[in-house]
Amino acid sequence: MKLFLKTYARFIYPAVILIISLGIYFPFYGSPQAMFWDENYHVASAQKHIDGVMYMEPHPPLGKMLMAVGEVMFGGNGEIDKQKLLETDYLTGDNAPPAMTYKGFRWPSVIMMAFGVLFFYGIINAITQRAWLAAAFTSLVIFDNALVIHSRAAMLEGIQLFFILGALYYFVRVATDFIHHHKAILLKHYALLGVWIGLAIAVKVNAFILLLLFVMLFGVDQWSAIKQWQWRALIARLATTVPAGVIPVAAVFLAVFYVHIGMGTTIVKDRxxxxxxxxxxxxxxxxxxxxxxxxxxxxxxxxxxxxxxxxVPRLDVCKPDENGSYAMGWPLSKKTISYRWDKNTVDGKVVVKYKYLIGNPIVWFSVLGGIILSAGLIIGRYVYNNPIKDEKLFYWICAFTALYISYMVAILQIERVMYLYHYLVPLLFGAVNLALVFNYIYRDEVLANNKHTIINASLFALLVIAVFAFFSPFTYGFGLTEDQFEMRNWFSFWKLQVVR
The missing domain is CATH 1.10.287 (Helix Hairpins)
Structure with missing residues (x-):
């Protein structure tokens, strides 16, 4: 069995991961048969694409265009009058057709996030060359409650995270092929990376953080020239790599808008x-x-x-119904958001079906711990000149720590109100970083495929799964009594609010 797993690991691990991911993201994604949070906006926008109605939105249109594709292919709303969706930018539950299903609109986010998990696995596997380590830490994205609930809705993050993970995977593959196999980094690699980045930006503009991947790829590409400060060669290379990468980003972004503008052939009610x-x-x-x-x-x-x-207004923590939060509190899952609740009385007890945006605390706290450890490692190296035991792995840790910190610093410059789900992008950066920090700490044991290290990584994954299951009623909308709710109310800063 051990030989079989070793021989076919490149196929077995991804296949098992995909099956598990689909089993977590797909069940009950059509429930509730009602909109929640930003679905009220995006469902209306997606329908406008289907009917050729002109509209404008604060986000680029690719996410809503893909939702429209999902609705056309899998919606099942063909006999329903959806005129109300064309007459508003925010569809209230009262105006939504009672028999309408939202499976089609949600489908692209669900399927893309479920498959995007394979990119995450591929990123860690390409860097560490250890499939078991990559599989264990992929549990962080399959079994995070916040990622699951948000990606199982007609919202933009599940779609965008697919493209972000795709960009990261492509960058890592090109870089590792250069580092380990001495394959040249060509202009087409910059261009294809630009396509991935352009797709992510065409969903939400916070993906501009991925432009740092060009800087990192150039650093890998020209490391020898940088160390010797061959500035003429560096300038000459920049003259070709910058347009090779940036032009595809702009081309994809503009092409998406071209289709969006072209499809808007009708103006409804002078909107x-x-x-x-x-x-x-x-x-x-x-x-x-x-x-x-x-x-x-x-x-x-x-x-x-x-x-x-x-x-958009600024954050106002004095508002009793304020759902926004400070970015500095996001790594601790502060503050959660109640997306929706439905109350019933069963056998004399009040049972509430919650849809709560709350992170798996094991995942989120571990990611934060990994960032603290990697920051300490980097400071120790560059401030105190401490030795490092694996130079290549150290630089990979630097790369993903830089992505995480850069995103958070950029977010802190934004004055408008921001929400907990804006942390999902750096959460992925931090999750990759955590796997790399684990690999760095236990480097010799990982290289030797030490069975105790494999068991420890597996036990960590099992802990992630167990805590995900414990908080899953918030994710899937399973009914909870007040006592069951309070069992899951671990920290006051989460600001969970029971419905009585």
Whole structure:
């Protein structure tokens, strides 16, 4: 059996991981048959794509376009009058057709996040060359309650995280092929990485943090020249790599908007989103696919996105119903968000079905611990000149720690209210970093495939799974009594609120 696993590990581990991931992300994703949180916005926007209605939104349109594809393919709402979805940007439950199902709109996020888990596995496996280690730490993304509940909805993060993980995996594969197999890093590698990054940005603009991958790839590519400070060679290489990477990012972003603008052939109830008279005239004339209309529409869309962002209020912790939170508290899952609840009385007891955005505390606290350890390792190396026992692994730890810290620093510059799910992107950076820190600490044991180290990693994964199961009623909407709720109310800073 051991020989079999070793021989076919490259196929067995991904297959098992995918089956488990689908088993976690897919069950009951059509429940509740009602919208919650930003689904009220995105479902209405996706339907506009289906019916060719012009609209503008604060986020780029790729996520809603993919939701529209899911609805067309798997929606099952063909006989339902969805005119109300075209007449508003925020569809309330009262205006939603009672028989409407949301499976189609949710499907892209569910399937893409479930398959995106394979990218996460591939990232760790490519760096550590240990499939068992990659499989154990992939539990962090399969069994995180916040990732699961948010990705099982018609929201943008599950779609975006697929592209982010794809970009990270591609970057790691190119870099490791260069480091371990001396395969040259070509301009096409910068270009393909740019495509992945462009797709992620076309869902939500916070993916701009991935532009740091170009800097890191250039660092790997030109490390020998950097160490010898061959500045002329570096400038010459930059002259080709920068356009090779940046042009695909811009091309993908603009291509998505071109399709979005071209599909908006109808204006419903004079909902013009402050569009310019020139752009509106082109829509009414049926010229939405022309390049000149694209230029007008692109300008108006960017203006709308900017003005919308400026109009978002700041965080106000004094508001009793404030769902936003400070970014500094996110690593501890502060503050959770009650997406939805349904109350019933069963045998004289109040039973509430909650949909709560709450992270798996083992995952989130471990990720934070990994960042603290890696920061200490980096400070020890560059401030106190401590020796390092694995240079390549150390630089990988530096890379993912830098991505995590850079994202958090960037978020702290934003004045508008932000929410706990904005932490899901750095959570992935930190989860990869945690696996690398574990590998660094137990380097000799990992290289030797020490059975005790394998058992310890497996026990950690089992702990992650067990705590996920304990908090799963918040994730899947299983009924809880008040006592059962309080058993899961571990920390006051989570601000969980029981429904009585």
């Amino acid at each position: 013009t989103y402050k569009a310019s008279p020139e752009y509106l005239a082109q829509i009414r004339a049926g010229n939405t696919w022309s390049p000149s209309t694209f230029m007008l529409g692109m300008k108006d869309n960017l203006k709308y996105m900017s003005e919308y962002a400026d109009g």
